[in-house]
Amino acid sequence: MNSDLEKIKKLRSELHYHNYLYYNLNKPIISDFEFDNKLKNLIKLEKNNPIYFDKNSPTQRVGGSISESFKTIIHNEPMYSLSNTYNKEEVFKWEERLIKILGDKKINYFCELKYDGASINLLYKNGELESATTRGDGIQGDDVTNNIKTISSIPLKLMGDYPNVFEIRGEIFLPIEGFNRMNVIRKSKGEPLYSNPRNTAAGSIKLKDSKVVAKRPLDCFLYTLSGESISINSHDYSLKKAKSWGFKVPEIFSLCNSIKDVLNFISLWENKRSELPYEIDGIVIKVNDFSQQSILGFTSKFPRWAIAYKFQAENVSTRLIDVKYQVGRTGALTPVAILDPVKISGTIVKRASLHNSDQIENLGLRIGDLVYVEKGGEIIPKIVGVDDLNRGLPDNKVRFIKFCPKCGSVLSRIKGEANYYCLNSNYCKPQIIGKILHYVSRKALDIEGLGSETVDLLYENQIVRKVSDLYSLKKNDLIKLERLAEKSVNNLLNNIEKSKTKPFSKVLFGLGIRHIGETVAKKISNKIGSFEKLSLLTEDEILKIDDVGIKIAKSIVGFFKDEENLRLINSLKDYGVKFEIENTNNLKSKVLNDIVFVISGVFKKYNRIELKDEIEKNGGKVSSSISKKTSYLIAGSNPGPSKIVKAKQNQIKIINENEFLKLIDISES
Numbered sequence: 001m002n003s004d005l006e007k008i009k010k011l012r013s014e015l016h017y018h019n020y021l022y023y024n025l026n027k028p029i030i031s032d033f034e035f036d037n038k039l040k041n042l043i044k045l046e047k048n049n050p051i052y053f054d055k056n057s058p059t060q061r062v063g064g065s066i067s068e069s070f071k072t073i074i075h076n077e078p079m080y081s082l083s084n085t086y087n088k089e090e091v092f093k094w095e096e097r098l099i100k101i102l103g104d105k106k107i108n109y110f111c112e113l114k115y116d117g118a119s120i121n122l123l124y125k126n127g128e129l130e131s132a133t134t135r136g137d138g139i140q141g142d143d144v145t146n147n148i149k150t151i152s153s154i155p156l157k158l159m160g161d162y163p164n165v166f167e168i169r170g171e172i173f174l175p176i177e178g179f180n181r182m183n184v185i186r187k188s189k190g191e192p193l194y195s196n197p198r199n200t201a202a203g204s205i206k207l208k209d210s211k212v213v214a215k216r217p218l219d220c221f222l223y224t225l226s227g228e229s230i231s232i233n234s235h236d237y238s239l240k241k242a243k244s245w246g247f248k249v250p251e252i253f254s255l256c257n258s259i260k261d262v263l264n265f266i267s268l269w270e271n272k273r274s275e276l277p278y279e280i281d282g283i284v285i286k287v288n289d290f291s292q293q294s295i296l297g298f299t300s301k302f303p304r305w306a307i308a309y310k311f312q313a314e315n316v317s318t319r320l321i322d323v324k325y326q327v328g329r330t331g332a333l334t335p336v337a338i339l340d341p342v343k344i345s346g347t348i349v350k351r352a353s354l355h356n357s358d359q360i361e362n363l364g365l366r367i368g369d370l371v372y373v374e375k376g377g378e379i380i381p382k383i384v385g386v387d388d389l390n391r392g393l394p395d396n397k398v399r400f401i402k403f404c405p406k407c408g409s410v411l412s413r414i415k416g417e418a419n420y421y422c423l424n425s426n427y428c429k430p431q432i433i434g435k436i437l438h439y440v441s442r443k444a445l446d447i448e449g450l451g452s453e454t455v456d457l458l459y460e461n462q463i464v465r466k467v468s469d470l471y472s473l474k475k476n477d478l479i480k481l482e483r484l485a486e487k488s489v490n491n492l493l494n495n496i497e498k499s500k501t502k503p504f505s506k507v508l509f510g511l512g513i514r515h516i517g518e519t520v521a522k523k524i525s526n527k528i529g530s531f532e533k534l535s536l537l538t539e540d541e542i543l544k545i546d547d548v549g550i551k552i553a554k555s556i557v558g559f560f561k562d563e564e565n566l567r568l569i570n571s572l573k574d575y576g577v578k579f580e581i582e583n584t585n586n587l588k589s590k591v592l593n594d595i596v597f598v599i600s601g602v603f604k605k606y607n608r609i610e611l612k613d614e615i616e617k618n619g620g621k622v623s624s625s626i627s628k629k630t631s632y633l634i635a636g637s638n639p640g641p642s643k644i645v646k647a648k649q650n651q652i653k654i655i656n657e658n659e660f661l662k663l664i665d666i667s668e669s
C-alpha cells in the first residue's frame with residue numbers, strides 16, 4: 001500500500017508540473033500521449049486507494065460534481081469595480097487627482113489589458129486551492145470551486161515560496177478560437193449560437209455540472225494579490241512572484257513613468273486588439289507602488305489607484321451587398337443589411353440590423369457602399385455610418401420596398417410610427433408562424449414542444465394556420481409528420497390541453513395584440529377582468545388603465561374591429577381557453593374541487609373564517625348546514641351536537657382538523 005501512496009504522490013506532482021508547462025508556459029516537455037498515460041495510471045491508483053483522496057489531485061480537473069445551488073461566500077475584502085472612462089483627457093485628470101493626494105512623489109503606472117470575462121477570487125491555503133468565488137455583488141459571491149478546478153491554467157497546487165494564506169483575483173475568459181469552436185458544434189446540432197465569449201465565460205462558471213464546464217476551453221489571467229503575510233511592495237513585483245508560484249499572469253503589460261507613455265500603450269492596443277486571441281474591452285492602469293496604493297485607498301465603489309480606459313465598441317468597414325426584409329409577427333418590417341463577411345471582435349459578421357426605413361433614408365444608403373459596422377454588447381451588429389469616399393452608384397440607392405416580400409400585400413406606415421407594416425396579418429406566413437410561436441412561448445401559454453421548425457412543418461402541411469387550430473390537433477395528424485415521435489406528440493397534446501388552465505392575463509399577452517406586453521396584459525386583466533368587458537371599452541376608457549398609452553388603446557380598439565380576430569377569440573373560448581379572470585384568482589390548488597364542507601367547533605390552526613378561506617382557496621365549498629350534498633363535516637373541539645347527529649344520520653364523514661390538513665397536503669405534494 002505504502003508504495004501505492006508513493007506512486008500516487010509522484011504522479012500527482014509530475015502531472016501538476018506538466019500541466020503548468022503546457023497551459024501556463026506553453027512549453028510542454030512530454031507528449032500528450034505520455035501525459036494521458038500518467039493521468040490514466042493515477043486515476044487507476046486513486047480508484048484502488050480511496051483513502052488517499054485529494055480534492056486537488058490532477059484527476060479532479062475532469063469535473064463530475066453536480067451543484068444544485070452554489071454556497072454563498074462573503075469576500076474577505078470587497079471585490080471592487082473600476083472607475084472607467086472612454087476619454088484620454090480623463091486619464092490626465094485622474095493623474096491630477098493622484099498628485100493632489102500623493103504630492104509630488106514620482107508615480108509609476110502599470111498598464112494591463114482589460115480582459116473581457118468574469119472576475120474570480122481564488123483562496124489558497126498552504127499552497128493548495130481552497131476556494132473560488134465569483135464576484136457576485138462585490139460583497140459576496142458564489143462558491144464555484146468545483147467548476148474552477150476544471151480550468152487547466154489555474155494551479156491546484158503551488159510551487160516555490162508562496163505565502164501560507166492569500167487570495168488572488170483575476171478574470172476568467174474564453175479565447176476566441178475556443179468560443180468559435182463551441183459555436184461550430186452548436187450549429188451542427190441546430191442549437192442557437194452563443195452570442196459572445198464574455199457572456200459564455202460568465203455563464204460557464206455558473207453551470208451546475210462541472211463535467212460540462214471541463215469541456216469548455218476556459219482560461220484565466222490572475223493579477224491582484226492580497227493577504228496579510230505578503231511582503232511585496234509593488235504591483236509588477238507581485239505579478240513576478242505570482243508567476244513563480246505557478247499562476248498565469250498578464251503577459252502583455254507596460255510599466256510606464258508618465259501618462260504620455262500610458263496613452264501610447266492604450267493607442268497601441270486599441271489598434272492591435274483584433275490580433276489578440278481573446279477579447280479585451282480596454283486597458284487598466286494601476287499605480288504600481290503598493291504604499292502609494294494604500295495612501296490612495298478606495299471610494300465606496302472603486303480603488304482610487306486604478307482606472308479603466310475603455311475602448312469604443314469595435315467598428316469595422318465592409319461592403320453593403322444587399323438589403324433584405326424580415327416580417328415579424330406583428331407585421332412590422334425590419335430591413336437587414338447583407339454584408340461582405342467581415343471579422344469583428346473575433347466573429348464573422350454577415351448581416352447587420354438597419355432598424356427602419358428612416359435609418360436607410362438618413363444614411364442615404366446605396367448598394368455597394370462601404371459601411372461602418374459596429375458590434376456592441378448586443379448579438380446583432382448595426383450599421384453606424386457610410387464612408388463618404390467609397391460610395392455605391394447613385395442608381396443603386398436603397399428604396400424601402402412597397403409590398404410585403406412574403407405575401408405581396410401593400411405595406412403601410414402607421415402615423416407616428418417608424419415601421420412599415422404588412423396588414424395581411426391572418427394570411428401572411430411569417431406573421432402566422434410568429435403569432436403561433438408567441439402564443440406558445442414561455443411567458444404566454446407556455447406550450448412546450450413547439451419550436452419554429454415544428455410550427456413551420458404544421459403550417460406547410462396545412463394542419464395549423466391559426467392559433468386556435470392547435471386545439472383541434474389530432475394525434476394521428478401529428479404522428480404522420482416526419483420528425484415527430486409518439487412520445488413527443490403525446491407530450492405536446494398534453495401541454496396544449498394544460499394551456500387551457502392558464503390565466504387570462506397570459507392569454508391576453510399570448511394573442512400578440514400589437515404593443516401589449518406582459519406587464520400591460522397583467523394590468524388590463526386585473527383591472528378589467530374579462531375580454532368581453534375589454535371589447536366594450538372606448539379608447540378613452542382604455543386610456544384610464546395604468547401604464548396604458550394611446551398606442552396601446554388604439555391597438556386594442558383596432559383589434560376588436562377585425563372580424564377575423566373575433567372569430568379567433570370565439571373559437572378559443574369554445575375550446576376552453578380562459579378569457580376572464582377567475583373569482584378564485586388566488587386559488588392555491590384544486591384538490592377540494594366539488595367537495596362541500598360544513599364546519600363546526602373551534603380549531604387550533606385556523607379560526608373559522610380562515611378555515612373557510614383555506615377550503616375555498618383549494619377549490620372547495622363551505623355550506624352552513626348539512627344536506628345530502630355535504631361531503632365532510634369538519635369538527636373542531638366543542639362541535640354543535642345537532643350537526644354531529646345530522647351528519648351521522650346522513651352518513652356524512654366527520655373529520656378533525658388534522659385530517660382536513662392531510663386532505664390539502666395531498667394536493668400540495
Ligand code: AMP
Binds near residue numbers: 115120
Ligand atoms: P467593470 O466591470 O467595467 O467595472 O470593470 C472592472 C472589472 O474589470 C474587474 O472587476 C475585473 O473583473 C475586470 N478586469 C479585466 N482585466 C482586468 C485587469 N487587468 N485588472 C483589473 N481588472 C480587470
Ligand code: ZN
Binds near residue numbers: 405424428
Ligand atoms: Zn405579408
